[in-house]
Amino acid sequence: EKIADFGEKYGLNEDQLAAVTAEIRKKLVRSGHIPMREFPISMTAGEETKEFSIPLFSGDDVGTAVARFATRYNLPEDLQKQITEQLAARAQQEGILPLVQFPLKVHGEDAVLPIFSDTNVQEAIVRFGESHQLPEGDVAALQKAVTNELQDLGIAPVAEYTIDIDGKATLLPVYRGDNIEERVVKFGEANGVPQDQLPLLFQEIQNRLETEKVRVTPVAEMQVSHGGQPRVLRIYPGDTVKEVVEAFVEQHGIPADAIPSLIGEVSNNLVTQKVIPKVQIPVNIDGDQQTLALFEGDTALDAATAFVKTHSLDEKLIPDFVEHTEARMKRLRLMPALTLEVQYDGNPVTLELFEGQLIDDAVANLMVRNSMPEDLRATLVTEVERRAIAASILPFTSIPIQIDEKDHQLPLFVGQNVTQAVYDFGSKHELADETMPQLLQAVQNQLKELLNQVDQEKEA
Secondary structure, three states, X not given: OHHHHHHHHHOOOHHHHHHHHHHHHHHHHHHOOOOOEEEEEEEEEOOEEEEEEEXXXXXXXXXXXXXXXXXXXXXXXXXXXXXXXXXHHHHHHOOOOOOEEEEEEEOOEEEXXXXXXXXXXXXXXXXXXXXOOOOHHHHHHHHHHHHHHHHHOXXXXXXXXXXXXXXXXXXXXXXXXXXXXXXXXXXXXXXXXXXXXXXXXXXXXXXXXXXXXXXOOOOXXXXXXXXXXXXEEEEOOOOOXXXXXXXXXXXXXXXXXXXXXXXXXXXXXXXXXXXXXXXXXXXXXXXXXXXXXXXXXXOHHHHHHHHHHXXXXXXXXXXXXXXXXXXXXXXXXXXXXXXXXEEEOOEEEEEEEOOOOOHHHHHHHXXXXXXXXXXXXHHHHHHHHHHHHHOOOOOOEEEEEEEOOEEEEXXXXXXXOHHXXXXXXXXXXXXXXXXXXXXXXXXXXXXXXXXXXXXXXXXX
């Protein structure tokens, strides 16, 4: 009304009055006297629905506006979060809030590059570079970084293809994470492409993406934190972990000395997500070297069955591959070499002995975990040793052998071919062939003495 009175007093026409109104409104918005925009929302309590509006003032972010509104109406936290997400999406669509803001360091000073829904990104970066007197190289690097970030956020397409539809050129954008088939179907529906032409269009887009090596659908993505700031790292088909981590470090300005730890973190994450195997076991098939992959959560049987199916092998080979896989898993301590169930206090408890582990250590771990009394230690050690010898995990004896005045031990296991063990020992230590029969006879004599001693102890 005041503006209308002012216009009447000074004889302003409609255009002049509109210009004055716009200028005054702009000043009131900037000073925070009136909101930039009010967003209507509906809230339901029981059967009653009420209409409200949330004012967004200059300098507000969405969180501030919603928090102020939530305090006024005493809203619960989950409803406040829901309203925040909806309001942020609408404010970004209308260009009131930026889709994303890039915090930057320019000549040692903090600066922000906002990108709105209607922003021409390349022009905005060029203007930013000019206003901050950035060298051309820095502007180019900034353009690359911003484009990558917008593509990762799904704001900018990773590729755009011109499709001719009845003589009219129409752009088909492809975004990060797209299901290409669904993208083509939606494009076809929106532009009247006949159904029978969609498979050909899909194949054309798929071929072009592969030829141009456009990174669309990651095989894995994960949150990686460095310096307290979480960022999303994506792995695409054909990537190596080392190359991805090095590019990630460069893109986000992370110190290079963080690369080894990040490679370990990313690799472990990929194993957990079953993108890469936990163990790769070399297998020879008719002279051809293949790899049997064991993924997180797989048993040896799972891995062996998958391998046989992949290579179209006879299923009768599965037990052999299981045995081979388990042997490798035991060497890597991914599964125990021996599992022993012990009854204690009326309940079964399990002792696991891994390859290379001392029996005393395995027993000590079991006793600590189950709060066992010390007087059980000797009995447990004896029982584990007996079982480990019977399972050929520990040798039942070791024969002392002297070579070039140096003492060596020849371990012998239950079920082992003694002759083969002796000749393997001789080959390992490069003993002359003519000495082997004599060494074999000496080992056999010591075994006889050992067996006689055991028999005497039993009789006693």
